[in-house]
Amino acid sequence: MIRLEHVSKTYKGTTAALRDLSVDIAKGEFVFLVGPSGSGKSTFLRLLTKEERPDDGRIWVAGKDIAHLSSWKVPFLRRNIGCVFQDFKLLPNKNVFENVAFALEVIGRPKHVIVSQVPQILDLVGLAKKRDNLPTELSGGEQQRVSIARAFVNRPLILLADEPTGNLDPSTSEGIMRLLDRINRTGTTVLMATHDRSIVDRMRRRVIELDHGQLVRDQARGVYGVATN
Amino acid sequence: MIRLEHVSKTYKGTTAALRDLSVDIAKGEFVFLVGPSGSGKSTFLRLLTKEERPDDGRIWVAGKDIAHLSSWKVPFLRRNIGCVFQDFKLLPNKNVFENVAFALEVIGRPKHVIVSQVPQILDLVGLAKKRDNLPTELSGGEQQRVSIARAFVNRPLILLADEPTGNLDPSTSEGIMRLLDRINRTGTTVLMATHDRSIVDRMRRRVIELDHGQLVRDQARGVYGVATN
Amino acid sequence: MAIKVDYVARETFSNLKRNALMTAAAVLTVAVSLALVGSALLVRQAVSRATTQWKGGVELSIFMNPDATADEISTIDRQVHDMPEVKKVTYVDHTAAYDEFVRIFRDSPEFKESIQTPDQLPPSFRVVPQKAELVDSVGQRFVNGAGVRQVVYARDTIKTILKVTRFVTTFLWIVALVALMAASLLILNTIQLAIFARRREVGVMKLVGATNWFIRVPFMMEGLIQGLIGAAAAVGLMIGLRPFVQGQLKHIQLLQQFFVTSSQVLGTGLILLVLGSVIGAAGSAVAVTRFLDV
Amino acid sequence: MAIKVDYVARETFSNLKRNALMTAAAVLTVAVSLALVGSALLVRQAVSRATTQWKGGVELSIFMNPDATADEISTIDRQVHDMPEVKKVTYVDHTAAYDEFVRIFRDSPEFKESIQTPDQLPPSFRVVPQKAELVDSVGQRFVNGAGVRQVVYARDTIKTILKVTRFVTTFLWIVALVALMAASLLILNTIQLAIFARRREVGVMKLVGATNWFIRVPFMMEGLIQGLIGAAAAVGLMIGLRPFVQGQLKHIQLLQQFFVTSSQVLGTGLILLVLGSVIGAAGSAVAVTRFLDV
Ligand SMILES: Nc1ncnc2c1ncn2[C@@H]1O[C@H](COP(=O)(O)OP(=O)(O)OP(=O)(O)O)[C@@H](O)[C@H]1O
Ligand SMILES: Nc1ncnc2c1ncn2[C@@H]1O[C@H](COP(=O)(O)OP(=O)(O)OP(=O)(O)O)[C@@H](O)[C@H]1O
Ligand SMILES: [Mg+2]
Ligand SMILES: [Mg+2]
Helix, strand or coil, X not given: CEEEEEEEECCCCCCCCEEEEXXXXXXXXXXXXXXXXXXXXXXXXXXXXXXXXXXXXXXXXXXXXXXXXXXXXXXXXXXXXXXXXXXXXXXXXXXXXXXXXXXXXXXXXXXXXXXXXXXXXHHHCCCHHHCCCCHHHCCHHHHXXXXXXXXXXXXXXXXXXXXXXXXXXXXXXXXXXXXXXXXXXXXXXXXXXXCCHHHHHHHCCEEEEEECCEEEEEECCCCCCCCCC | CEEEEEEEECCCCCCCCEEXXXXXXXXXXXXXXXXXXXXXXXXXXXXXXXXXXXXXXXXXXCCEEHHHCCHHHHHHHHHCEEEECCCXXXXXXXXXXXXXXXXXXXXXXXXXXXXXXXXXXXXXXCCHHHCCCCHHHCCHHHHHHHHHHHHHHCCCCEEEEECCCCCCXXXXXXXXXXXXXXXXXXXXXXXXXXXXXXXXXXXXXXXXXXXXXXXXXXXXXXXCCCCCC | CCCCHHHHHHHHHHHHHHCHHHHHHHHHHHHHHHHHHHHXXXXXXXXXXXXXXXXXXXXXXXXXXXXXXXXXXXXXXXXXXXXXXXXXXXXXXHHHHHHHHHHHCCCCHHHHCCCCCHHHCCCEEEEEECCHHHHHHHHHHHCCCCCXXXXXXXXXXXXXXXXXXXXXXXXXXXXXXXXXXXXXXXXXXXXXXXXXXXXXXXXXXXXXXXXXXXXXXXXXXXXXXXXXXXXXXXXXXXXXXXXXXXXHHHCCHHHCCCCXXXXXXXXXXXXXXXXXXXXXXXXXXXXXXCCCCX | CXXXXXXXXXXXXXXXXXXXXXXXXXXXXXXXXXXXXXXXXXXXXXXXXXXXHHHHCCCEEEEECCCCCHHHHHHHHHHXXXXXXXXXXXXXXXXXXXXXXXXXXCCCHHHHCCCCCHHHCCCEEEEEECCHHHHHHHHHHHCXXXXXXXXXXXXXXXXXXXXXXXXXXXXXXXXXXXXXHHHHHHHHHHHHXXXXXXXXXXXXXXXXXXXXXXXXXXXXXXXHHHHHHHHHHHHHHXXXXXXXXXXXXXXXXXXXXXXXXXXXXXXXXXXXXXXXXXXXXXXXXXXXXXXXXX
């Protein structure tokens, strides 16, 4: 489903965000992406949606070589990928309902689908009561959950989640993880960058660890890390 | 140092963000503010800097009744309070160095102080190498650390930190917590909203728990919570 | 993929409402700029009307001999009337010529006294040609006519009027063009800034999988409506101010020809409306495209 | 608390550089708008110069009796020369009057022949008063002078010229004022939008403890510099285009008086520079204040 071959990425002014990274993720897998702050996790995810371009190496997503994807096809690539962004990236002028609905409107879903699916997913993330609030009128964790709802709502083939529980309390986090797990069981490939040791340790899924842009560990049924504290 | 008496706050369209909250925090205390997403933690902190006004009740900060503070004095109140915002609130047009330096410039510190102190604090949060990057050129955790550095740099009387470790890996988090602890030992009152169970449980400081805007627990040497998982 | 009409409509109107400041700014700029362009166009039309009138006033005089026979006079009369290039002919007989002489030299009695009887003055034909340019060719026909003493043209006047007219018209075309360019610049500028303030929004839309056109069309509709409202305001301003300006001009003899008809105002208004919507829509499309490359 | 100069300077210039698009937009708007205002002001000055010239050309004639004695003539001559209201006097003797008569009626031989010798025509004084308004009072002095036959004014001409002049001047004042208002609106508009795009930044500054003036001053400096550059561009445009326009006008006799001196251009330029900086600085201050309430 996702394959990276010798991918490197250097931002101007950075030593290197990713160095010679090769990873292969099969359809239906659930993968945790861990590593210290600034190790390249978000960059990895951004490469998969063509938000950034690699300096070197090749990337396949859903069977397509995205290095050679013409730019008008990029939106269609992105529709197969749900994305929970680390900084949420909500549309500031749209309320909660409209933000989630937007992901469906983009792919041309008819109105009755939107009207039935959006409230359902908002219920699932516990935001049914906030549907008319604008993003600025939400707490940090609520914004994060809107971002999660938007990524889920169109049942994408692949789900990329960048620290989706960073602003959530443990019990809400657990609810979200159960949801992610459920989605994964329906066949969606899930790739989640996280710092939450307890979640990773409890779920025991494949763990890919980055450090300074390099792959330092790729472990099936892994734990967060060997660091002590 | 901080006293709230029967404080209530309702945003339009919210049932209630804070309800009849009374809290007393002495000088030099270290307090964790916990509670589920949307329980009013950020609102609590925003009331202390006059970013929001309470609907009801009275608030004293550093001996001043801030309900009756004339608006031109608000900046001077804020200079006594370091703030780590949940959404970082970095100045998008300034690089890392300038963002941190800004907090010193605002209080009129001379240039040589800025030039000596800012690199020191950037070193402390591990961002010495990123001093010329703009906020958009940083990873989530790096942005969070800039926000922490800015809040620390002018040695405020009070430090408010809204989930300062939400985007940080456990070992960076621990570094930040050690820093907070050190600052607290020099006499600064620290109030930190967090979801990180392991940090709260390890530090064993005073814990104030909110739920739906109400004070449900105020415990000296407390733990994160009684919820199981 | 077809973009749904109800999506575009909803999106456009909620954006117009939510970005009230930017909408106001864009509408204001369009209104001010197009009012400028409109004024330039109208003044140009008024000038061209006035100069046509003035040119129409250009004439030539065919002076007969004071003792020309009635036959000679009627022959010339017939010939002049038969020419298609001639718009208007007036016959000035001895008495009329004397009356005019007296009137002209009312303030200069020393001249007046030099002519004692009407018969001393020659009768003449005042001929107004269809166009100022035809004066020469018309006059040429009669130079050697029987009983004709002399043909007199207002040559210098004609030349000056033609020159001034040509200059003023060119000048006003340039003013209108410059105004149009300035207006376009200002409008595009405003739209650019307004969309710049929303560049992150555009980026997010792209990341969620929206195609370029999906994003662009509501922005274009937004720009079109802003342009239309702005242009309408400009037209309203023009229509509202016309009676006032016209009223001022009425008091001045020289500038009485200087006016525009309602249909000219409406025509210009239509041009402004088209301009406003095209600049608004196209400008938004261009401006938003700058931020679509995510 | 005093705000440090080096902080303001650094802040201002880095903002100008970092917000290149907004800077460009503001500068452009200022330039276009002030060029408009400047043109209106210059045209106004040119018109007022031209009308002064035309008015200066307004004169009266004192006709003597054809048989006035040399003594009578020299008395009048002295009196006219002694009047402070008189700018210029020309004595037209019999011969000169005849020459002029011949010249005027070159195309109308029938009149020419009516006067046979120069002595038939009266000598006269052509008097140009200091101001068009003085024509009446000057003339009045000589109506009953010895040997004076008649005093002739160019009454209608004067009245028309005064009317037209008053109208054109008022009109151009209005145009300049409207242009100034439109320009101010557009400039404020642009600044407002540019600062709107940075409202979050302003909010963050406040939250970090910055006072209102600490935030406002760099924005004002920014606006001032944008206004100054924009105004300079407008002035440059005006100076650059002047030779061209002047060159065009030279070809037309009627409009030869229609020009502005370099010092007028410079004076207007100075006005524009002051206007640009004031609008820029004040506009920024006002615009930023809207977002200071955090
Ligand atoms: N646009 C950019 N320009 C320059 N450098 C960048 C940019 N984006 C990221 N970087 C740098 O690249 C490195 C990797 O960033 P990335 O966001 O991938 O880290 P991360 O693993 O997601 O970190 P975190 O856990 O803190 O979110 C960091 O050192 C960061 O400073
Ligand atoms: N500007 C606002 N307008 C309307 N409602 C708001 C606004 N800000 C916060 N709220 C609501 O007030 C409640 C408390 O918000 P607050 O940000 O204090 O929560 P929190 O405890 O910080 O949550 P989190 O842990 O998710 O950050 C939430 O229900 C939120 O939706
Ligand atoms: Mg990241
Ligand atoms: Mg919060």
